[in-house]
Amino acid sequence: MNANDFFEQYSIEIINKRTRISPISLRYIKNKEFEKIQRVKFLGFIRIIEKEFNVDLSELIEEYNEATNHTHTQNSEIELEEPKKHNTLLLFILAVILFSLGAYLLYNKYGSVEKENLNEINKTAFMPPNTDENITETAPETKLENNKQNISMPESSHQTVSKKTTPQEKAVINNTKNSQNTKTIAPKTVEIYPNERVWFKAINLDTNKTVEYLTSNPKTLIGANWYVKFGHGNITINYGNQTITPETKKITRILFKNGKVEYLKKPNRYEK
Numbered sequence: 001m002n003a004n005d006f007f008e009q010y011s012i013e014i015i016n017k018r019t020r021i022s023p024i025s026l027r028y029i030k031n032k033e034f035e036k037i038q039r040v041k042f043l044g045f046i047r048i049i050e051k052e053f054n055v056d057l058s059e060l061i062e063e064y065n066e067a068t069n070h071t072h073t074q075n076s077e078i079e080l081e082e083p084k085k086h087n088t089l090l091l092f093i094l095a096v097i098l099f100s101l102g103a104y105l106l107y108n109k110y111g112s113v114e115k116e117n118l119n120e121i122n123k124t125a126f127m128p129p130n131t132d133e134n135i136t137e138t139a140p141e142t143k144l145e146n147n148k149q150n151i152s153m154p155e156s157s158h159q160t161v162s163k164k165t166t167p168q169e170k171a172v173i174n175n176t177k178n179s180q181n182t183k184t185i186a187p188k189t190v191e192i193y194p195n196e197r198v199w200f201k202a203i204n205l206d207t208n209k210t211v212e213y214l215t216s217n218p219k220t221l222i223g224a225n226w227y228v229k230f231g232h233g234n235i236t237i238n239y240g241n242q243t244i245t246p247e248t249k250k251i252t253r254i255l256f257k258n259g260k261v262e263y264l265k266k267p268n269r270y271e272k
Contacts, residue, residue, distance in 0.1 A: 002059060003059055006053070006055050006057065007030045012026045012027060012030065015053075018053075019045075019048050019049055020231070020232065021045050029042070029045060032060075032067070034064045034067040035067070035068070039068065040212055041199070042064055044214035046060060046061060048197070051197075088217075088220060091220055092191070095189055095220065186224045186240070186258050187224055188223070189220050190202075190220070190221040190223075190226050190228070190238075190256050191221075191238040191239075192218065192219045192237055193218045193236040194215065194218075194235050195235060196216060196232075196234050197214065198214075198216070198230055198232060198235060199212075199213070200213055200229060200230040200231065201228070201229050202229075203226065203227045203228075203270055204221075205225040205226060205257065205270075206225050224257075224259070225257045225258065226255075226256045227255050227264075227270040228256070229251065229271065230251065230253075230254070231251060232249050232250065232251070232252065233247060233248035233252035239259075239261060240259055244261055253268070
């Protein structure tokens with residue numbers, strides 16, 4: 001079945017209902033208005049239609065290449081995609097290794113400081129009684145000066161204990177602050193795991209760089225702040241210690257910023 005026969009057999013409404021491709025894009029494909037549709041979207045829509053209806057529309061791809069002066073064939077597109085997958089996998093493995101190394105170093109650093117603080121506190125808590133106090137209790141009361149010394153000695157002992165405990169309390173407080181600061185570190189990646197083939201466009205809010213994919217393989221976006229628009233929500237996303245699963249067939253817009261996740265319901269200032 002060629003492309004003309006296919007579009008005669010299936011209306012745009014039926015194709016839209018089964019593939020979720022917009023009627024405008026389907027009309028461009030049917031009328032062969034190739035200059036009005038981007039190459040990435042065109043190839044993605046053709047592959048979705050071929051998979052859903054079990055039809056071969058390779059002749060449309062050839063006509064598109066001729067009309068837009070593209071010499072790359074479908075096979076070369078597949079060959080170019082393989083190095084990207086390999087590079088993405090290497091970046092993901094490297095990110096996991098760096099994250100594990102950082103967690104190990106932080107644990108060793110703050111764990112050793114906490115041990116030292118506990119040891120110092122234990123030493124202070126179990127300090128043996130002052131022998132001078134025992135002597136003053138049994139000595140005869142012969143002079144008024146001795147009585148004054150006996151009264152002042154507990155004060156000096158109390159001062160010694162307070163001097164020793166104050167730096168330790170400060171160390172515990174500083175250690176607690178450092179532990180709290182480490183928990184507020186924003187994630188450095190957005191990991192996307194499609195449950196089925198999905199198109200998505202991502203904008204790095206720090207660099208304004210835009211990337212676009214049509215894939216069923218995992219992708220990792222390097223950076224803490226992203227705005228991502230998905231063709232559907234049948235995906236799983238890891239952002240720091242958060243796992244996001246929209247579970248919807250509708251277009252999904254998500255903002256990842258400073259460790260927080262926000263769903264956007266309609267076009268916004270991040271979309272051009």
